[in-house]
Amino acid sequence: AQSVAQPEDQVNVAEGNPLTVKCTYSVSGNPYLFWYVQYPNRGLQFLLKYITGDNLVKGSYGFEAEFNKSQTSFHLKKPSALVSDSALYFCAVRDPSGGSYIPTFGRGTSLIVHP
Amino acid sequence: EAGVAQSPRYKIIEKRQSVAFWCNPISGHATLYWYQQILGQGPKLLIQFQNNGVVDDSQLPKDRFSAERLKGVDSTLKIQPAKLEDSAVYLCASSPSPNREFYFGPGTRLLVL
Numbered sequence: 233a234q235s236v237a238q239p240e241d242q243v244n245v246a247e248g249n250p251l252t253v254k255c256t257y258s259v260s261g262n263p264y265l266f267w268y269v270q271y272p273n274r275g276l277q278f279l280l281k282y283i284t285g286d287n288l289v290k291g292s293y294g295f296e297a298e299f300n301k302s303q304t305s306f307h308l309k310k311p312s313a314l315v316s317d318s319a320l321y322f323c324a325v326r327d328p329s330g331g332s333y334i335p336t337f338g339r340g341t342s343l344i345v346h347p
Numbered sequence: 348e349a350g351v352a353q354s355p356r357y358k359i360i361e362k363r364q365s366v367a368f369w370c371n372p373i374s375g376h377a378t379l380y381w382y383q384q385i386l387g388q389g390p391k392l393l394i395q396f397q398n399n400g401v402v403d404d405s406q407l408p409k410d411r412f413s414a415e416r417l418k419g420v421d422s423t424l425k426i427q428p429a430k431l432e433d434s435a436v437y438l439c440a441s442s443p444s445p446n447r448e449f450y451f452g453p454g455t456r457l458l459v460l
Contacts, residue, residue, distance in 0.1 A: 275353075276449070322389055324389075
């Protein structure tokens with residue numbers, strides 16, 4: 233079975249500071265990992281994904297994520313936060329060895345960037 | 348490239364009434380998904396279509412929910428009769444193929460009174 237956890241319901245950061253949104257996962261095989269962002273009254277937007285290769289993945293809007301197999305984590309990061317980054321962030325995992333193409337989404341983390 | 352379209356954006360109904368949602372995926376996307384997102388939770392898959400065939404509907408409450416994707420393009424999701432716990436945002440997503448990232452529509456916010 234595949235599962236994903238986002239341990240923080242909310243992350244607060246000051247504009248200009250680095251941000252990290254945490255995600256850990258559990259799969260039986262090698263994971264496919266995704267980050268999505270949801271702005272108010274909008275659908276989810278794809279940010280980035282890890283399938284294979286370099287552990288540091290770069291995505292949209294200056295975000296990046298680091299795949300750490302030993303810690304089963306895929307934390308989302310940005311060197312300098314913007315107020316406009318305030319949104320709901322979802323981590324998702326898929327275990328291709330399980331034969332399913334359906335990712336499991338985390339509960340989401342609300343990122344609040346203060347001016 | 349046009350995104351995933353959904354309508355209506357908002358719907359308020361009374362319990363035991365019926366409601367239908369419509370989704371038009373990105374052109375050429377063979378895979379279509381319906382998700383239910385309850386406030387404070389991550390999206391939960393209801394049903395996955397590959398072209399006009401159902402791939403996974405194991406989490407669809409089939410006693411009250413139904414979905415179809417005629418001609419492998421547009422899709423409709425219906426709830427009949429609605430319950431209070433069906434209040435949620437219903438998200439439609441499409442993907443070029445099952446192992447690619449999803450493109451989500453804006454969602455339909457349903458309130459059941």
